[in-house]
Amino acid sequence: MAQLIDGKAVSKQIKEETAKEVLALREKGIVPGLAVVLVGEDPASKVYVSNKQKACKACHIESFGYVLPESTSEEELLKLVGELNEDPKVNGILVQLPLPRHIDENKIIHAISPKKDVDAFHPVNVGKIMIGDYDFLPCTPAGCLALIDSTGVEISGKRCVVIGRSNIVGKPMAMLLLHRNGTVTICHSKTKNLAEICREADILVAAVGREKFVTADMVKEGAVVIDVGINRMENGKLCGDVDFDAVKEKCAAITPVPGGVGPMTIAMLMKNTVTAAKIQNGTL
Ligand code: GUN
Numbered sequence: 001m002a003q004l005i006d007g008k009a010v011s012k013q014i015k016e017e018t019a020k021e022v023l024a025l026r027e028k029g030i031v032p033g034l035a036v037v038l039v040g041e042d043p044a045s046k047v048y049v050s051n052k053q054k055a056c057k058a059c060h061i062e063s064f065g066y067v068l069p070e071s072t073s074e075e076e077l078l079k080l081v082g083e084l085n086e087d088p089k090v091n092g093i094l095v096q097l098p099l100p101r102h103i104d105e106n107k108i109i110h111a112i113s114p115k116k117d118v119d120a121f122h123p124v125n126v127g128k129i130m131i132g133d134y135d136f137l138p139c140t141p142a143g144c145l146a147l148i149d150s151t152g153v154e155i156s157g158k159r160c161v162v163i164g165r166s167n168i169v170g171k172p173m174a175m176l177l178l179h180r181n182g183t184v185t186i187c188h189s190k191t192k193n194l195a196e197i198c199r200e201a202d203i204l205v206a207a208v209g210r211e212k213f214v215t216a217d218m219v220k221e222g223a224v225v226i227d228v229g230i231n232r233m234e235n236g237k238l239c240g241d242v243d244f245d246a247v248k249e250k251c252a253a254i255t256p257v258p259g260g261v262g263p264m265t266i267a268m269l270m271k272n273t274v275t276a277a278k279i280q281n282g283t284l
Contacts, residue, residue, distance in 0.1 A: 003253040005147050005226075007260040011267035014146070015059055018270045022060040025277065032277035033062040034092040034118065034269075035084045039077060039103065040070040045096045052094065052266055059270045064090060074103045078111050085113040091277040092118035094269065097168075115280060118272040121167070129172055132179050135279060136272045141173040143264025144205055144226045145180075151253045153224050156181035159200050163187045163214070163241070164207035169228055173205055194218070204251075206241035216246040225254040228261050 022032055034056055038049045049065070056063035066080060077095070084090045093116045099105050109117075114124040120138040128134040137145075148155065160182035164170035174184045182203065187194050198204055198218040206214045207228035219225060229241030240257030248254050255261055278284035 002225075002248045002251045003151065004248075005151060005224075005253050005255045005260060007143075007147060007255060007263045010146060010150050011143075011263035014264075014267040015055060015270055018061075018267070018274055019059045021274055025274070025281075025283075026060065028283075030277055030281045030283070031062050031089070032091050032274050033064060033089045034094065034273045035064040035066065035087075035090045037066040037068065037077075037080065037084075037093070037095045039068045039072050039096070040100045042098065045098075049096050052269060055266045055270055056273075059274075061270060061273055062089065070100050072100075072103070074107060077103060077108055081108060081111045085111075085116060088280075090116065091280055092116055092269075092273040094119055116276060118269060118276055120172070120272070126167070126172070129175055135275060137176065137268070138168065138172045139265045139268040139272065140169050140207075140228060140261065141176050142268040142271075143261055144173060144228065145176050146268070147226060147255055147261065147264060148203060148224060151224055153203065153253070155203065158182050158202040160184045160203040160205070161187060161198050161201035162205045162207065163194070163198065164205075164209070164228070166207065169207040173207065177203070177205075208241045210241060211239055212241070212243040214242040214247065216243065216250050219247050219250050221250055222252045223250075225251045226261065227255050227257050230257060230262060 036049055036052050053063045084093050093112050095108055109121045112122055114122045117125050120136040160177040162170050162174045165186050165188045174186045177184045187197055195218045199220050201223055203224045205226045211231040227240035227242040231239050233239050238258050
């Protein structure tokens with residue numbers, strides 16, 4: 001049985017450190033603030049947004065919640081983002097994705113000031129990550145990296161395979177592993193010999209969005225396996241992209257779902273908000 005990588009415990013520690021830092025900033029009159037914008041009624045998004053607001057409270061970060069109806073126009077959302085960009089109490093802006101179909105996500109992401117872009121989705125921040133000179137790391141890949149580090153495994157020189165090439169997870173994850181001197185392969189839906197490539201991985205990150213996609217025959221003995229997937233099964237339970245019960249018998253360390261990457265994403269968002277507040281107040 002593999003080591004279980006406890007995302008709840010690691011994220012708790014990060015949130016406690018963040019809370020301490022926020023209290024010290026408050027002593028200096030700096031109150032980090034995060035605006036969280038939810039448009040529409042997506043049930044998963046509602047849960048994520050509520051968890052983000054709870055985490056703000058635990059970290060003493062001021063949260064400004066905006067819940068807008070599904071019918072909100074692109075123009076109205078752009079206007080709100082513009083106002084939040086100008087508001088000195090707001091250090092970070094998070095617009096929960098996905099947005100309703102009639103709103104162009106890219107337009108909204110482009111409108112967020114890069115200085116307040118705590119998701120690190122703006123092209124300026126994406127470019128900074130590419131060249132390794134960044135203020136914010138995107139929350140989910142940063143959380144995965146912290147979990148890999150928590151196992152004590154050295155990334156440098158290792159074969160790393162990322163399954164999934166999304167802008168939110170796969171691409172930045174590959175870049176972060178590359179910055180740490182991993183030898184990185186990105187696999188996707190058109191990849192040939194996927195199982196063979198995955199079997200070479202010392203570090204395997206699954207961000208596919210398909211229930212139990214990674215089976216035991218795709219995993220090298222002794223690998224570290226990070227499961228980014230959150231899939232709802234027919235019985236209503238959550239499960240990851242990895243066939244956890246089978247893979248855990250083969251790998252050295254594995255993240256559970258839930259309780260692995262999920263809580264880390266939120267902890268990293270808190271950290272990014274504090275970084276944004278420090279930059280905007282000239283203390284970093
Ligand atoms: N939807 C799913 N994950 C994320 C995330 O990390 N940030 C935002 N803004 N929306 C999301």
